[in-house]
Amino acid sequence: MKELxxxxxxxxxxxxDGILKADGFINHQILPGFSTRMGKAFAEEFRAQGVAGATKIVTAEVSGIAPALVTAQAMDIPMVFARKRRPAFMNDPLFEASARSRTKGEDVTLYISSRYLEPSDRVIIVDDFLATASTLEALCAIVDKSGAKLMAIGCIIEKVFENGRERLDRFNVPVIALARVDLVDSGRSFTVL
Known part of the structure; x- marks a missing residue:
C-alpha cells in the first residue's frame, strides 16, 4: 500500500531495540480516511489470496482495534477483540492465551468470550505489527481453542528483521502485510521494502 x-x-x-514508532497514524492517533483505505486494502489482499467466507475478524486490544474494525467494516463482518484484563462482567466461559508484550516488557493474557467466538466461525486475525509474532500466536491459539477455523492473518507493518513470519508458517494460512520494514545501517535506522 503506497500511501502507508x-x-x-x-x-x-x-x-x-526493534521499536518502530508509527503512533501518529496507526496506533495512537488514528487518521479515519487513511484507516478506512487500509481496511479496504486488507479486504482486497485477502480476496486476492483466495480467502473467502470469513465470518469474524479477531484482534487484541488496544492497537489492533482500529485496523481490525476498518477491515471488518470493509468485509461487512463482526470484529472481536481479545481483552488484556478479564472484566467482572465476563462470566461466560473464556478462551485465553498469553503473549509477550514488546512495548510493556511483560507477559499479557488475552481473553475472548466463548459467546463471540464459536466453532462455526471462520476467522481472520488483523493486528498493527508483525514483529516477533507473540501476540499473533496467542490469538491463533485462542482461535484454535474455540474450534473456529483460522483463514488468514493480516498486519499493517511487518518488521522483517524480527522473523515473526517464520513463526506463523505452521498455521498454513496467508499472512498479509500492507508494508514491510527492515533495519539498515547496522540496525540504527530502517528502510521500507
Whole structure:
C-alpha cells in the first residue's frame, strides 16, 4: 500500500531495540480516511489470496482495534477483540492465551468470550505489527481453542528483521502485510521494502 509506505517513510521513527514508532497514524492517533483505505486494502489482499467466507475478524486490544474494525467494516463482518484484563462482567466461559508484550516488557493474557467466538466461525486475525509474532500466536491459539477455523492473518507493518513470519508458517494460512520494514545501517535506522 503506497500511501502507508509513504507515511512510514515520512512520519515513522526507529527508536532502537526493534521499536518502530508509527503512533501518529496507526496506533495512537488514528487518521479515519487513511484507516478506512487500509481496511479496504486488507479486504482486497485477502480476496486476492483466495480467502473467502470469513465470518469474524479477531484482534487484541488496544492497537489492533482500529485496523481490525476498518477491515471488518470493509468485509461487512463482526470484529472481536481479545481483552488484556478479564472484566467482572465476563462470566461466560473464556478462551485465553498469553503473549509477550514488546512495548510493556511483560507477559499479557488475552481473553475472548466463548459467546463471540464459536466453532462455526471462520476467522481472520488483523493486528498493527508483525514483529516477533507473540501476540499473533496467542490469538491463533485462542482461535484454535474455540474450534473456529483460522483463514488468514493480516498486519499493517511487518518488521522483517524480527522473523515473526517464520513463526506463523505452521498455521498454513496467508499472512498479509500492507508494508514491510527492515533495519539498515547496522540496525540504527530502517528502510521500507
Amino acid at each position: 509506505r509513504d507515511l512510514i517513510k515520512s512520519k515513522a521513527e526507529y527508536l532502537g
